[in-house]
Amino acid sequence: MSNDAPTTEPERTRAPNIRDVARVAGVSYQTVSRVLNDSPSIRPETLARVRAAIDELGYRPNQAARALVTSRSRTIGVLASQTVHYGPATSIQAIEVAAREAGYRLSITNISSGDYASIKSGLDYLMSQSVEALVVIAPQVRVFEAIADLQVAVPYITLESTGQNTQHSLWVDQVTGARMATRHLIDLGHEEIMHISGPQDWIEAEARMQGFLRELDDAELRTRAPILGDWTASFGYYAGLELLRYRDFTAVFCGNDQMALGFMHACREAGLDVPGDISVVGFDDIPEAAHFAPPLTTVRQNFAEIGRRSIELLLGELQGERDLSHEPVRPELVVRRSTGPRSGR
Structure with missing residues (x-):
């Protein structure tokens, strides 16, 4: 049994091109090209018609093609x-x-x-x-x-x-930031300060570690070998569990805020108060740092x-x-x- 009902295919659509814009605006496609390339020789009324056609059609210039013409990829x-x-x-x-x-x-x-x-x-x-x-x-x-x-x-x-x-x-200036963090702890009376650093091959981690060591050296305080971390909260937590077994320090400067978060977690598990027992400073000022428990002292990068x-x-x-x-x-x-x-x- 045949079906005489007509069948229709959905109308195929395509993105409008420069010639469509020219047709709607009533100008040549070369004129549209000059408009797109910000030519100063276009009359205001022509410019207005072309822009109106662009808006009407939702035309978006082909960036690759424009780069070939202008030698500018933007x-x-x-x-x-x-x-x-x-x-x-x-x-x-x-x-x-x-x-x-x-x-x-x-x-x-x-x-x-x-x-x-x-x-x-x-x-x-x-x-x-x-x-x-x-x-x-x-x-x-x-x-x-x-x-x-x-x-x-x-x-x-x-x-x-x-x-x-x-x-x-x-x-x-990572070195200055680290020195500011370390100096803040020194000004609060801390003399035994640990540093949990980022990965050794990261430029920022090395700079922050150098700033920490220089500030301690200038204050003539004992320097300790920094703990090399991986930027994660998990590392800060497990490093904290290990360090707190001895607890021969009163402050920690962490190389970033995530490691500081993990370290403070370890402090809570050990029944220690931050900052009553141990002060903690981070680096970066991530958006969540102000909402840690307690809110984190840190170094903000703009x-x-x-x-x-x-x-x-x-x-x-x-x-x-x-x-x-x-x-x-x-x-x-x-x-x-x-x-x-x-x-x-």
Whole structure:
């Protein structure tokens, strides 16, 4: 039995193109192209008609095609590593906001390891996207050594704290931040202070450890070998359980807020009061730090300022500006209730 009912296929749709815009606006597609490329020779009434047609059709320019015509991709590459951590993830967010406000977008690639092959692969990918500039957020020293070897041909900024390559780097002064945290504990009367550090191969971890050791040395206090951690709350917890078996210290400076959270958990399990028995300081000022129990004293990094300044420096370099300021961003000590005077025990 046949079915005489007509069958219809759904109407196929496609994204509007530049010729559709030209047809609706009543102009040539070359005129639409000049509008898209901000040509100053377009009459105001023509400009208004083309923009109205773009809005009506919901037209979105093909960025790759525009890059071929203008030799401008309006794209900034980001080479990142370990973006699961608060610092790198927040830096990328701040950079993206600053880039968007300047009319740029990001092309991001995350390298899974710091070996030379991974770094080269990541850079090759970004260069294939015709990025105009590059931000590197990779915390291991070997990443920056590889970048120097590969001779990156576009303006670039590395977010790292060594201060060794001031022409291409921008950083929060990690050493100063660590010294501020340690000095705060010293000013509260603490003389026996432990440091739970981040991973040994991280630039920031090394800088914070150096700041801690220098401040103790300047105060002529005994220095102890830092405990090398992995940034996690779990490590802070288990390190705390081990350290509290001896409890021959009255304060701890943790290399980040997550390890401080874990350490305070260990203190609660041991029946110790923070800060009555032990004072604790972290680093980063993650959003949750103000809600720890007790709220955490920590060192705040201005990631929004880092993002704004990194884009400002790159755009200045693209425009041929000289004498751009690469001064480090100064951190801020945020004092909350996890620190107090040394107990009289």
